[in-house]
Amino acid sequence: MIYKGIAGAEGIGIGKALVVREADLDYSHVVFSGAEKETKRLQTAIAAFCETVTAMQEKLTASVGEKQAEILNGQIMMIQDPFMTSQMQDFIENGQCAEAAVDAVCNMYIEMFSSVEDDLTRQRATDIRDMRARLLGILLGQTEVDLSDLPPETVLVARDFSPSMTANMQKEHIVGILSETGSKTSHSAILARSLELPAVMSVENICTLLENGDTVIVDGTRGEAVVRPAQGILEAYASKRAQLKTEKQALRAFAGKKTVTADGKQLAVYANIGKPDDVSAVLQNDGEGVGLFRTEFLFMDRAALPSEEEQFAAYRAVAAQMQGNEVIIRTLDVGGDKDIPYLHMEREENPFLGHRAVRYCLDNPESYKVQLRALLRASAYGNIKIMLPLVTTVSEVRRVRELLESVKAELRTENIKFNENIPVGVMIETPAVALTAETLAKEADFFSIGTNDLTQYTMAVDRGNSKVSALYSHYNPAVLRLIKQTADAANRAGIPVGMCGEAAADQAFMPLLIAFGLHEFSVTPAAVLPTRKTVSLWSKTDADALAERVLTLSTAEEVAAALQEAARV
């Protein structure tokens, strides 16, 4: 059976499904089966709990150290509290099922711990919540999926993949990704592309359609999931997969070469990364620089802000490995869909129009200065450029520069070396800055167009909402004009302009970017060579002619059709 979805990352993956189910801890259907039986169920669940947690603890100790694992040890101590289990027992004696007993007693303790004044003790409430969820899960017969220990040839299936889930998964055993929600630009799709894993997003009901162990084909190029395929189909896909592999090898001819148009104009293809480890993929795919280092991952999956030393080490590692090639580091882009719990940001009615990115950072100068200090210190070890996300006004750039100058002064008095002329650029993600690019170009050292947000803010469309996502396309004439206008302003001012959004890797789009006069394209590492190849197929003259024609078109569909027709491979 073939199910349609949205192509998230190219390629074909064939493997066994592993469905990551969201825990449904509703136990209202559980019938009390007698005090003796319920007691036994409770005891068995507690034993299983200890076993699971001990195993997790051992693994955690090995991977991140004893200190982190201590938290889990605390859960084992707590669950073995004889007084607490006797309280659960009381509920069972009164005719409640084991689930209800666990729920009631844990809730009582959660309330008790939440109301104390001591911070450290209050945090224990989180442990008890975790404990309750795990115990209920065990009682309800749900098996926890451990993404850090997957069988080989796994196709991961989930409603959605959270950034923290993806951080722990064992990548080398995954052959494909399927999700019920999301689009080409959701985190899981971006991650899949950077890992070169085929992915299909927004496949309706895929979590219900698939059982663990089912054979499934992920066709990330056509955006299809083939569930329990017949032998013939399986073979057809396997040979297609082999063919794709051959094509990929042919692309290797572009490795180690410069990025030049057919008429000899030199451009550059950079790569986007999320953490220092990703640099190896950049080097493998011959990226000429890092065009976007998203620093959020340094801030996620932890309990407090990363220290200056930690940030410095990460930035320096990337800069040093890139050996003098440009590394554009984007300062913290928090908010919107990226929540960092310990920052305790207020819930907002409209997070994408709210207190996010550079707005948040400027309002929290103390923590922002830590990042700026780390960036400046790392600038002594490579070619680092600082990029500001979600700028809407020139005054934001000025305020960052003021902060940066104060940090520079601190470093000078401490005799710490850094690049005095570290470039500060602006990510063009809002119509506001695209429309005022002319004035902004006088105060920014470079521009990088972030097409994902630019498209979303220009078209007023939530890219994750499938009801309106059809409007979300960088082919819209409005988006094209903003890109062109930004590039024109940059070229007039003599500052570099690049693109680091998803559109930069859209091969059909490339002639327009060449025509508009962009200098650098930053794409997911796997797209570096295909992009370099596409650039080599177009001369500036041909690209200009196509762009001139495309700019007369009035709809995204017409633009898409014209670009598809002109596409060169």
Next chain:
Amino acid sequence: MVSKCVQVTNKMGFHMRPANVFVSAMGKYKCDVFIVFNGKEINGKSIMNIMASCIKCGADIEIRCDGEDETAALQEAVQLVESGLGDEQ
């Protein structure tokens, strides 16, 4: 029933690890063990209740043991608290 007043001397008070040292030791006695703190009687064999009571360094507590092996239990309990519950001083 036997009882004795002691002062909590370890830096962290009865947080997770010291509380665990205490309940593990008390678990082997048959008698009931209570900690009286701020006028409340806390089950001395329950790590959850001890932790929730936030007994900090410097707190004066009373330990009560009631049952057949109460004398031995009280002696060990007092000795544990006075020696800092396995915490660094």
